[in-house]
Amino acid sequence: MEILKIENLTVKRDGKIVLKNVNLKLSKEEKFFIIGPNGAGKTTLIETIIGFIKPDAGRIFLKGKEVKTEDDFYNLRVTVGYIFQNPDDQLFSPTVEEDIAFGPLNLGISRAEIPKIIDNVLLTLGISNLKNKMTYKLSGGEKRLVSIASVLAMNPEALIMDEPTVGVDNEKMKLLIEFLKTTDKSVIMVTHNKEVVDKLGWPKYKLENCHLNFIG
Numbered sequence: 573m574e575i576l577k578i579e580n581l582t583v584k585r586d587g588k589i590v591l592k593n594v595n596l597k598l599s600k601e602e603k604f605f606i607i608g609p610n611g612a613g614k615t616t617l618i619e620t621i622i623g624f625i626k627p628d629a630g631r632i633f634l635k636g637k638e639v640k641t642e643d644d645f646y647n648l649r650v651t652v653g654y655i656f657q658n659p660d661d662q663l664f665s666p667t668v669e670e671d672i673a674f675g676p677l678n679l680g681i682s683r684a685e686i687p688k689i690i691d692n693v694l695l696t697l698g699i700s701n702l703k704n705k706m707t708y709k710l711s712g713g714e715k716r717l718v719s720i721a722s723v724l725a726m727n728p729e730a731l732i733m734d735e736p737t738v739g740v741d742n743e744k745m746k747l748l749i750e751f752l753k754t755t756d757k758s759v760i761m762v763t764h765n766k767e768v769v770d771k772l773g774w775p776k777y778k779l780e781n782c783h784l785n786f787i788g
């Protein structure tokens with residue numbers, strides 16, 4: 573089953589074309605990387621898919637239905653969890669616990685279920701010790717992992733992760749890789765980390781000169 577389809581997406585930033593006629597599909601349980609040089613437009617592509625940037629042309633489909641209105645994009649973001657390149661853009665609650673609780677509460681999950689959800693995602697990522705910390709006092713790697721935990725807590729069908737491994741230590745990296753290998757979620761990961769690419773071995777798309785090409 574197809575989750576996402578991007579058709580002929582063209583995006584300009586500051587009047588300059590960043591993406592030109594980009595096509596992409598994500599099916600259920602499919603996982604792949606998007607790689608490419610700094611400034612190639614990887615974050616731009618992702619932020620257009622989730623509705624943060626308005627494309628100059630092209631269409632986005634969620635499960636076969638065109639995504640047009642703000643409500644459509646809201647639904648898209650419930651189905652496809654987005655992990656920002658900069659975790660400071662993601663975290664906004666005073667404590668880790670509250671930050672992770674926010675998404676599921678917003679989705680209407682009952683308060684009684686929240687503690688278990690929080691404990692599970694923290695355990696998955698090896699950061700149970702951070703539960704009661706203030707988010708603004710976290711280290712860079714800790715912020716990254718909490719931002720991932722906050723998205724996982726909403727249990728989206730698919731994940732789009734923009735550089736999720738930056739600053740993550742070896743022990744937590746093992747847990748993150750184990751999670752990504754075994755999850756039945758669809759995943760698009762943008763990364764510059766060759767070790768992660770090799771360890772996961774997923775297919776790769778390369779974004780370069782405004783075009784996205786499958787490179788195997």
Ligand SMILES: Nc1ncnc2c1ncn2[C@@H]1O[C@H](COP(=O)(O)OP(=O)(O)OP(=O)(O)O)[C@@H](O)[C@H]1O
Binds near residue numbers: 609617
């Ligand atoms: N907020 C913005 N306003 C205007 N132009 C921007 C903005 N953010 C990025 N750009 C431009 O869009 C182009 C693509 O940037 P983008 O952040 O998508 O690249 P990227 O592939 O994610 O790079 P990196 O690997 O460094 O994260 C760059 O030329 C950049 O200067």
Ligand SMILES: [Mg+2]
Binds near residue numbers: 614615616657734
């Ligand atoms: Mg980027």
